[in-house]
Amino acid sequence: MRRPALSMVFSVAFGLLPQMIMAQSDPHMHGATGHDEINMPGLRGRDATVQESREMEVMFKGFTTLTREVENLPNGIRTVTGSTDPEVMAALVSHVVGMTARVEEGRDPQVFVQSPTLNIFFARTGAIETEIEVTEEGIVVVQTSDDPEIVAALHVHAGEVSDMAERGMMAVHERMMGQ
Numbered sequence: 001m002r003r004p005a006l007s008m009v010f011s012v013a014f015g016l017l018p019q020m021i022m023a024q025s026d027p028h029m030h031g032a033t034g035h036d037e038i039n040m041p042g043l044r045g046r047d048a049t050v051q052e053s054r055e056m057e058v059m060f061k062g063f064t065t066l067t068r069e070v071e072n073l074p075n076g077i078r079t080v081t082g083s084t085d086p087e088v089m090a091a092l093v094s095h096v097v098g099m100t101a102r103v104e105e106g107r108d109p110q111v112f113v114q115s116p117t118l119n120i121f122f123a124r125t126g127a128i129e130t131e132i133e134v135t136e137e138g139i140v141v142v143q144t145s146d147d148p149e150i151v152a153a154l155h156v157h158a159g160e161v162s163d164m165a166e167r168g169m170m171a172v173h174e175r176m177m178g179q
């Protein structure tokens, strides 16, 4: 049973390779300058800054410090995400603020390991109301929508974030292999 699993890992890795090489040779690509500090290349994106990729790297490397609660609302989600590590917490806050702004403006970062669940958010700009508050327990995010397909995607995405917070990159690799 090890063999098929291994070949799937390789096909995911090689599937990403052409995109990464293209990104590195693309002068408009901000996330891959060749001398940045991103050691997890899958976190680069066609429109992601080095800082954005670095923040995701900090969260993945420090995922064991993350805490998370999710409440599925009839019209959206309420989540509380925290970290016991101040550096991870700072990366998380910046990530959430930056990514929800991107969603509002329809600016898809096209990160290589990005979940396709996010596509509908970037396609339907203005469909989500977002409220963010940083508290002692963590960053509280309330997102609501009148669009039932967006609400369904919010529920799915909140579950994907919980999976990443619980299992780090393993969650991403398994999701990509399942596609």
Ligand code: HEM
Pocket: 056, 059, 060, 063, 066, 077, 079, 080, 081, 095, 096, 099, 100, 102, 103, 109, 110, 111, 113, 114, 115, 118, 121, 128, 141, 143, 157, 158, 161, 164, 165, 168
């Ligand atoms: C350990 C990894 C990660 C953590 C802990 C994390 C955390 C979060 C949190 C807390 C939110 C707010 C929504 C919610 O609470 O469900 C969020 C939103 C978002 N994240 Fe991440 N994230 C991670 C990885 C990624 C990756 C790899 C991407 C790829 C681009 C990404 C893109 C986004 C986007 C676009 C949003 C905004 C979605 C919306 O407005 O509904 N995240 N993330």
